Amino acid sequence: MGTIARNGWASLEDIRDILYLTDARLDAIARDVPIRRWCECFDLRARTIFPRPKKSQAGVVGYDGVAAADVAALLIYLERLGYELEPLPLVERLMDVIRSNPYLTNAQLSVLWYERCRHKCEPLVLYLADAARPKLAETRRLRTTTGYTIEVATSADGTPIWLSASAPKYRKRRVSTPETCLQCGYVWTRGDPDSSAAHRREHKKRLSYLDPQPVVELVAAVAAGENTISVDRTSPRWKHREIYRRALAFKREFGYDFVQWQSDKGDDDPGAAGVLFCNAQNVIVGACAFRLREYQGRSWRALQWIWLAPKYRRSGILTTRWFDLRRQFGDFRVEPPVSEAMQAFLKKMGDESLMGAPLSSTLPER
Amino acid sequence: MGDMDPAPVDVLNDEPHFLSEPEVAQALERMLNEFQRETDRGAVLIAGEMVSAQLAAEIRALAPPELRGKRINELLKYPGFLSSFSARCDVALLAGFIDASAHRSTVVLRRLRNDAAHSTDAFSLAVHRERLMQMCSLGSGVAASVSEFAAKSVLDDVVYRLKQRGMTLENEIGRNPFSSAAEIFEHLSVRPDLMAVLDERMPKMELAIGVWLLLGLIVHQGKRRRAERTTGDIDDAN
Ligand SMILES: CC(C)(COP(=O)(O)OP(=O)(O)OC[C@H]1O[C@@H](n2cnc3c(N)ncnc32)[C@H](O)[C@@H]1OP(=O)(O)O)[C@@H](O)C(=O)NCCC(=O)NCCS
Ligand SMILES: [Zn+2]
Numbered sequence: 001m002g003t004i005a006r007n008g009w010a011s012l013e014d015i016r017d018i019l020y021l022t023d024a025r026l027d028a029i030a031r032d033v034p035i036r037r038w039c040e041c042f043d044l045r046a047r048t049i050f051p052r053p054k055k056s057q058a059g060v061v062g063y064d065g066v067a068a069a070d071v072a073a074l075l076i077y078l079e080r081l082g083y084e085l086e087p088l089p090l091v092e093r094l095m096d097v098i099r100s101n102p103y104l105t106n107a108q109l110s111v112l113w114y115e116r117c118r119h120k121c122e123p124l125v126l127y128l129a130d131a132a133r134p135k136l137a138e139t140r141r142l143r144t145t146t147g148y149t150i151e152v153a154t155s156a157d158g159t160p161i162w163l164s165a166s167a168p169k170y171r172k173r174r175v176s177t178p179e180t181c182l183q184c185g186y187v188w189t190r191g192d193p194d195s196s197a198a199h200r201r202e203h204k205k206r207l208s209y210l211d212p213q214p215v216v217e218l219v220a221a222v223a224a225g226e227n228t229i230s231v232d233r234t235s236p237r238w239k240h241r242e243i244y245r246r247a248l249a250f251k252r253e254f255g256y257d258f259v260q261w262q263s264d265k266g267d268d269d270p271g272a273a274g275v276l277f278c279n280a281q282n283v284i285v286g287a288c289a290f291r292l293r294e295y296q297g298r299s300w301r302a303l304q305w306i307w308l309a310p311k312y313r314r315s316g317i318l319t320t321r322w323f324d325l326r327r328q329f330g331d332f333r334v335e336p337p338v339s340e341a342m343q344a345f346l347k348k349m350g351d352e353s354l355m356g357a358p359l360s361s362t363l364p365e366r
Numbered sequence: 367m368g369d370m371d372p373a374p375v376d377v378l379n380d381e382p383h384f385l386s387e388p389e390v391a392q393a394l395e396r397m398l399n400e401f402q403r404e405t406d407r408g409a410v411l412i413a414g415e416m417v418s419a420q421l422a423a424e425i426r427a428l429a430p431p432e433l434r435g436k437r438i439n440e441l442l443k444y445p446g447f448l449s450s451f452s453a454r455c456d457v458a459l460l461a462g463f464i465d466a467s468a469h470r471s472t473v474v475l476r477r478l479r480n481d482a483a484h485s486t487d488a489f490s491l492a493v494h495r496e497r498l499m500q501m502c503s504l505g506s507g508v509a510a511s512v513s514e515f516a517a518k519s520v521l522d523d524v525v526y527r528l529k530q531r532g533m534t535l536e537n538e539i540g541r542n543p544f545s546s547a548a549e550i551f552e553h554l555s556v557r558p559d560l561m562a563v564l565d566e567r568m569p570k571m572e573l574a575i576g577v578w579l580l581l582g583l584i585v586h587q588g589k590r591r592r593a594e595r596t597t598g599d600i601d602d603a604n
């Protein structure tokens with residue numbers, strides 16, 4: 001085992017030896033069924049490998065080999081079928097490498113989860129290909145020395161049709177129902193630690209714009225007398241982070257395909273002009289973005305999107321900011337599609353004309 | 367310029383009394399308040415106006431009896447002979463109300479003011495930093511002290527605000543990231559954007575402090591002149 005782990009490969013002969021040394025039944029079958037075929041059953045592959053040539057050597061002779069993790073996976077599968085063998089020594093030797101790999105094969109995953117899942121895995125089912133399947137006549141149950149329950153279905157002449165092997169500690173998992181968080185809208189599965197961890201992460205992120213709190217960087221910027229409103233490509237990172245979150249919220253709320261701010265690190269469009277809506281408590285309650293549009297030699301400012309946190313809507317925030325926006329960006333165009341709330345807003349301000357096409361009616365839609 | 371330098375005066379440390387004159391102290395407060403809201407251009411115009419007004423006040427106070435009252439007011443009011451900043455400045459030197467160094471500093475400020483008043487596009491004090499420092503050269507090493515003091519004031523202001531805000535922040539976000547000056551400096555040190563903003567605030571702060579010193583000096587020299595007179599002449603103040 002040590003040699004296999006060290007070399008990273010095992011020859012087909014090595015595998016036979018392992019089987020010979022472990023379960024007598026396996027050794028018996030191995031005489032009839034070639035190891036290569038075993039591997040194929042579990043979607044593992046033998047490949048031609050070559051010993052490293054010496055400096056002076058011009059050619060090398062290769063032979064069939066199986067990757068160490070695949071060997072371990074084979075042992076794991078055989079154990080799951082109820083055979084008596086010990087994959088652990090090989091598994092343990094492979095763990096260091098597998099733990100540090102960013103990507104894993106199926107076999108490596110089996111190794112990674114081996115200790116956690118040992119004897120608890122879902123039942124393994126093997127069956128004949130459909131075409132060759134004879135009529136089912138009998139099913140039998142038996143228990144192996146390792147505590148596995150084996151069920152075999154056979155035809156009248158005793159040909160096995162399918163075989164299932166259930167682990168001794170396997171418990172059928174509760175059917176978990178998806179749950180929607182009322183606060184952040186994230187859909188997650190109760191009882192699944194991964195899903196609930198993902199929710200916790202996402203919850204925090206989403207609440208940062210749904211229920212925004214004072215932003216430390218903003219507090220410091222206000223104290224230093226920095227312009228805390230506009231965001232452009234020269235702005236510090238935190239402003240891009242904050243405006244990006246709002247652009248993301250806008251995308252989510254309306255189910256659009258793209259986030260209309262380049263990234264949470266910046267936006268290098270020189271015509272991009274973001275605006276943060278901050279209140280006296282240094283809370284960022286919303287944001288919007290203008291872009292410079294050009295078409296056939298004309299250019300104009302366009303309000304690309306605007307988004308306020310739900311709990312701050314309809315409290316006159318945009319109304320109080322509207323005058324400044326109009327003064328700064330002029331007769332900008334509110335780009336379609338315009339939400340009902342925004343249509344109502346423009347109507348109230350008497351600015352419905354901003355929804356029309358700018359300058360000329362031949363301008364393309366977004 | 368070196369040969370004309372007056373005897374070294376440590377204006378910032380040695381003579382606190384002349385800066386604590388009520389009108390001088392008030393002037394600083396006014397500048398700190400107003401400069402914050404003003405553009406660089408506005409700040410320079412205000413500064414020029416304040417010094418010019420102070421010179422007018424000294425001239426009025428030190429005018430001989432023959433010119434007192436209506437006559438001096440006429441002279442100081444447009445289009446009177448002493449209505450311009452430059453005339454007040456030169457006459458004050460001529461009459462010995464201010465010394466050469468205060469005069470030189472005033473001339474620099476006046477030129478700066480003219481440039482600001484006549485600039486068509488954005489006027490930036492940072493561009494005129496050298497002249498600003500000349501204006502502050504009211505003694506050897508004074509300009510450097512003004513700079514240092516300005517930097518400290520700008521920073522102190524931020525630290526003070528963040529300390530105040532930090533306490534309420536604790537309730538809002540569950541922690542106070544600005545509970546000590548060290549924490550505040552640490553936050554600032556990783557924020558090049560804020561350091562840039564603080565740097566931008568420097569010239570106006572230097573202007574405020576420089577003008578504060580200049581006003582202090584003008585008031586101080588005027589007082590001394592009056593004191594010399596009262597010991598020589600009959601006290602005819604009314
Ligand atoms: C649209 C939006 C930016 C408006 O900002 P706001 O600060 O909530 O608007 P105000 O409180 O200043 O509203 C002023 C007026 O606009 C009208 N209005 C705003 N939202 C409205 C809504 N949802 N339904 C009907 N009228 C609305 C009302 O006449 C309102 O005056 P009233 O409250 O006295 O009746 C904000 O609600 C928002 O972010 N919505 C979600 C995102 C969105 O729709 N973006 C626009 C995409 S084009
Ligand atoms: Zn949630």
